[in-house]
Each structure stands twice: as structure tokens, then as C-alpha cells.
Amino acid sequence: MFVRATFHLSGKVNRHNVRLWGTENPRAIVALERDPPKLIVFCALSQTKLYGPFFFCEKTVTGTSYLDMLQLWLFPQLPVDSGDFVLQQDGAPPHWNINVRRYLNNDLRHRWIAHVREDDVALFTWPPRSPDLTPCDFFLLGYIKDRVCVPPLPRTLVELRERIDAAVMTIDRMMLQNVWNELDYRLDVCRVTQGIHIEHL
Known part of the structure; x- marks a missing residue:
């Protein structure tokens, strides 16, 4: 499972294509800076x-x-650790790209989960708007953000990158095991509730 997020120098973090549904209208207006300095980060x-x-x-x-990142950076690392993996991605436009899907259909048949078309050879379609079932969303992004976006905020992209690197380095094997145990629990809750909203998690 992976996450792609944008970290801004202002402290804002944007997780692409995730909508968290609130129980009430916040009735707030948020002013956004146009084209602020940022880093787009990928972790799996x-x-x-x-x-x-x-x-x-x-x-x-x-x-x-x-696709370049998948072919040149991520996939060469995965078989070294385990030949048994499944790639989970959301419906972001780069993931839906025809060349990405063609590559996954040819090289990762029945081993990827995403927004798919009828002719795709995915393991199954991932349910939309389900960040509560994605460890990268319910754990990783918040964990890194809590360690990166603390006062004083980084002043340069180099400093921001160093903070992200340092935050990632603190994640150990025991933490990851706890995250997967939490995922098992969340999946059990989904099965018991037959897929209704579980925002209380």
C-alpha cells in the first residue's frame, strides 16, 4: 500500500484524492496560496x-x-524483500493512466488493486472513498505530518525534505506490525457492519 502526498512549506499537507466525509457542514472558508513551494512525496x-x-x-x-517511479524505483526493490506483494492504488489520474494500467496488466496480473476498467487484470476494485481501510492514510500520512509540520516550520524545501526523511526513519518494524493489526481490525469491523460508514474508528 502506498501514499502520495504534497507537503507545503506553509505546513499544509494534501493527500491526493481522499475525501473525509464529515457529519456536519463546517461552514468555513479557507484561503489558499497559489503555487506555494512544495514537495510531492511517495512512500509504500x-x-x-x-x-x-x-x-x-x-x-x-x-x-x-x-510509471517511471514504479518501474525504476519501487518495483526493483519489492522482489528483494518478497515476491508476494499486491499494489494498492487509488483513482488518482496518474494511476488511471492507460500506460500505467497496461504495465500493471502485463507485469502485475491479478496483483494490483485500484480503480479499474472491465478489461483490466486487477486483483479487485478498491472501494472509493475508503481512507479508513488504507494504512498509508489512517497511519502513515498523519504520523509523518505530526513530525514534519511542527513549529518552527521548515523555511526551505531542503529543510522540509530533511524533516520528511527523518520522520520516515523513525518508523520501525514493530510499528508496521501494529499498523497491520489495526488494518485487520478495521476489515473485521467492515465485515460485521456490512460496509456502512465507520468514521468512529
Whole structure:
């Protein structure tokens, strides 16, 4: 499972394509800075290891840059640790790119979970709007953000990158085991509640 997030110097963190549904309207207006300095970061995790961070050079991740990262950085590392893995990705436009799906259909048949088309050879379709079932969302992003976005905030992208690197280095094998135990619990809750909202988690 993986997460791709944008860390801004302002302390804002944007997790792409995740919508957390509130129980009431917050009735708030938030002013956003246009094109603030930022880093787009990718991490993946397994039961025993965290892969990353990988920092994208581009200001926007495209299907081409995402596929390059998969082919040149992530996938060469995975078989060294385990040949038995499944890639889980959401419906972000780079993941939905035809070349990405073609590559996954050819090289990772029945071993990827995502937003799919009828002709895709995925393991299964991941349910939309389900960050409560994704360890990278319910654990990793918040954990890193809590360690990176603390006063005084970083003043440069180099300092921001160093903080992200340092935060990732603190995640150990025991933490990852606890995260996967939590995922098992969340999946059990989903089965018992037959897939209804479980925002109380």
C-alpha cells in the first residue's frame, strides 16, 4: 500500500484524492496560496518495511512520471524483500493512466488493486472513498505530518525534505506490525457492519 502526498512549506499537507466525509457542514472558508513551494512525496509500506520517501522532481505527477517511479524505483526493490506483494492504488489520474494500467496488466496480473476498467487484470476494485481501510492514510500520512509540520516550520524545501526523511526513519518494524493489526481490525469491523460508514474508528 502506498501514499502520495504534497507537503507545503506553509505546513499544509494534501493527500491526493481522499475525501473525509464529515457529519456536519463546517461552514468555513479557507484561503489558499497559489503555487506555494512544495514537495510531492511517495512512500509504500509492507508488513515489515517502509519504502521511501521518493521525492518527485515535477510540480505535478503525471502518468509518465508515476510509471517511471514504479518501474525504476519501487518495483526493483519489492522482489528483494518478497515476491508476494499486491499494489494498492487509488483513482488518482496518474494511476488511471492507460500506460500505467497496461504495465500493471502485463507485469502485475491479478496483483494490483485500484480503480479499474472491465478489461483490466486487477486483483479487485478498491472501494472509493475508503481512507479508513488504507494504512498509508489512517497511519502513515498523519504520523509523518505530526513530525514534519511542527513549529518552527521548515523555511526551505531542503529543510522540509530533511524533516520528511527523518520522520520516515523513525518508523520501525514493530510499528508496521501494529499498523497491520489495526488494518485487520478495521476489515473485521467492515465485515460485521456490512460496509456502512465507520468514521468512529
